[in-house]
Amino acid sequence: MSDILQSLIDIVGEKGVSNEPEELWFYSRDPGVLAPHKPDYVVAPKTTEEVQKIVQLAGREKIPVVPMGNGMSLAGLVIPLKGGIVLDMKRMNKILEVNPMGRYAVMEGGTSQGALKSYLQKNHPTLRHSLPDAPPTTTIAANVSLHGQGRLTNQYGFNSDMVTGLEMVLPTGEICRIGSPSIGPYWFSKGPTLPDLSGLFLGWLGATGIITKVGLKLFPNKKIRDVELFVTDRVELVPQILYKLTHLEVCEDINVWFQPKPQMFLGNFHVTIFFTGDTEDEIEFKRKMIWDSLQEHMDAKDGGFMSVQYMKSTLLEMPGRTIADFADVPKGGGFEYSGPIALIEHYPQYAAKVVELAQKYNVLYASAARLISGGHAMMFSISFAFNRDDAAMMERVEKALDEAMTFALDMGGIPWKPNHKEQKMLLERMEPNARKLLLMIKKNLDPQGIMNPGNWEVNA
Amino acid sequence: MTTIRHIEHEQIVHRCFRCGYCKYPSDYSDFNCPSYKAFGWDTFAPGGRMWLTRAWLHGEIETSARFAEIMFSCVACDNCKDQCVFPKFKDFLPDIFQETRAELVGEGRIPPGVRDYFKAVAVSGNPYKLPQSERGDWAKGTGLKPYTNQKYLFYAGSVGSYDEVGKRMAQSVGKMLVDAGLSVGILGAEEGCDGNDVRALGEMGLFAQLAQANIDTFKAKGVKEIITLDPHALNTFKKDYPALGGKFKVQHYSEVLAELIKKKKIKLKAYPVKITYHDPCYLGRHQQIYSAPREILKAIPKAEFVEMHRHGANAFCCGGGGGNFFTDILGTAEDSASRVRVREAAETGASILAVACPNCAKMLTDAVKMENLEDRLEVLGLAEILERARK
């Protein structure tokens, strides 16, 4: 047995480490299209102290460490590009505290979205968090590490904006608290009024440290949720429609989607408008505001509200299970998406590009945009499904996504959850002093370059 | 990719997205795949199994003790089949795992516990290696007569016939049926192992032998209707036997007892106690029988029935499904299914954990001891509870 394996066993016990071919094979890949790369060990810690010891060991031995939630970014962000240790964080899954009056929760760094949702439903039914539509197995810490967005992003910003404090294991092995928990016992602010150090970790894809605890804002869980679906075939009107809807300041979440299958959806743009209330009166009042705001488009016969009756429960489901269904439309269990963060006014160009790329590469598309912070930007998903048994199709999807990202950058958008290739494209375009600042931060925090190497690797 | 091994559903294995919905119950409250819960590696979750199966079929990973452990630690609880996001595809998940195990059996690379189990059943006709002649001994004092031409055959199964906890359960059901005046008999020493778990573990040859022998006996005796103690037997009698020519009307004893209570053939008095109920996978998810056991418990005057958080189609397996009852690959650590389950039962505040399967009864009885819950929680079969509440 190697010294490293024995040292890892000493830290987490035999059940917490594996270098068996089965785990190495599985943890070398994610469900997206990027090529796998084998780790040397897979380790599943249960405590912050175990994480600390693993990182210290990795530092001494100069072995990469890749923190992993459920590996569902689809962008290969947990593929250990340079081998080393994949750290499966999911055994650190305790919900440590809910402060109902302060509306925040604190949990361990492998806690899943599903677990928090269920916990709140059972114990604090008047509270909710901004649940993404990712599978419920995905973790909260991973989601804020990649600036995820969820059901409340239109109202309150990226999910990473909702962080209220962090406990980090730094690449040098120190344990460090960020925000109000660095000063006192409460987890209500990630930064303000201090210099906001959370920016050293959020969005860094695990390349600057490991989140072992995360505080998250909770929001009122209103008694009633409802949805309206506005449909238009005039893509150029979509930005205006979104502008009018966001002006109302009453929508929980706004998504715009289009897809060629089933046939009934082809050629239309569907604006799904979610809203909430504590009474039927509140709901009806908001519904009227939403309808009134788009009246002129209906008068001009440019679009109309579609009855949602038969798909209401599907639309209201959280997370939306049918989103994962897209992976199996070509009966092949796979899809991958780029999700550039872009201006709403660019919606028509992005929409045209999706269709163009799908035709060029002969792949099946779907797209869903989610508004961010009341319309300051949108996450525009460019999704292509593939058949996992068809290597050529997977290659075509990869190429289509590369081209989509070049387009997004040309449009002035920024990639969301960029894969390692997209990160390079992005860094090449970045203003040199901004790039230098990134390099400085990365070098100082992770002098040995052991944290998720291959990601946010800034060259001088 | 070239396929170097073959299973029936190999054409769809690649469709698993690895999203993990299947690890959970419908409200995501905890992990509901017992092997993932116990081992904590993604490889032990349904998605992991699917991806590894594909790699193994294509020769990207070899047959190994670890691979066998991963495959044989699936307890065939069917949670993944219910929870997977892909319609139709999901129906075949447990089949794919079962076919993979069968392939491993064919290669002769199986965990020692599984091998010993097959051997015991093949040689002794039961996993306990006890004499066939003693198979009917449990029925002494119940009033049950050997099956001649009664309306029903009561099939006790190996656990009901040989295990102490199982025998108690069988006796209480037997007595209840006799006292209610049902025309019912047993096969005793002529009863054979039903083969459900042998099949789940992938020994198709042995299963075929066992099933054929049972079918022949049932037919020779003129059996038309069967009441099973064990949901495992119920499952295979209903699902697998018809294709082998064994078409009988099969019911679980809970269905029969519920009917007898309704018809006032079993009369009940007040029994003030708080009861929760554990759905056996082979009764619930496999056979969709959820209401009969609850009807029985709710019929007891003054008894308070409470559900566990995970119940019905979302119930968490006791860990004894798919042969793990005998092979014990899940082990008995803190996160093993039976221990998790009794902690969940204790949380309800119930003092009785009702069960409808002898395997569950044994698994959960042992777990109550391991969790030091003996003072708070008693594991009892439905009929054992009825005995206490009978007028």
Ligand SMILES: Cc1cc2nc3c(=O)[nH]c(=O)nc-3n(C[C@H](O)[C@H](O)[C@H](O)COP(=O)(O)OP(=O)(O)OC[C@H]3O[C@@H](n4cnc5c(N)ncnc54)[C@H](O)[C@@H]3O)c2cc1C
């Ligand atoms: C059907 C579907 C729908 C989706 N919908 C959404 C959506 O609505 N909103 C959304 O935001 N995303 C969505 N996603 C994308 C993705 O699944 C989510 O962003 C999800 O949060 C990723 O979580 P994970 O646990 O799988 O992350 P992983 O892939 O495991 O990790 C993501 C990144 O976080 C890092 N990381 C993981 N844990 C830690 C830690 N403890 N400390 C530091 N770094 C860590 C990893 O190294 C990696 O760089 C969707 C994906 C799918 C397949």
Ligand code: SF4
């Ligand atoms: S079996 Fe179904 S739910 Fe489970 S990971 Fe695969 S696709 Fe997802």
Ligand code: SF4
């Ligand atoms: S049948 Fe049960 S134990 Fe087997 S993989 Fe599915 S959920 Fe897990």
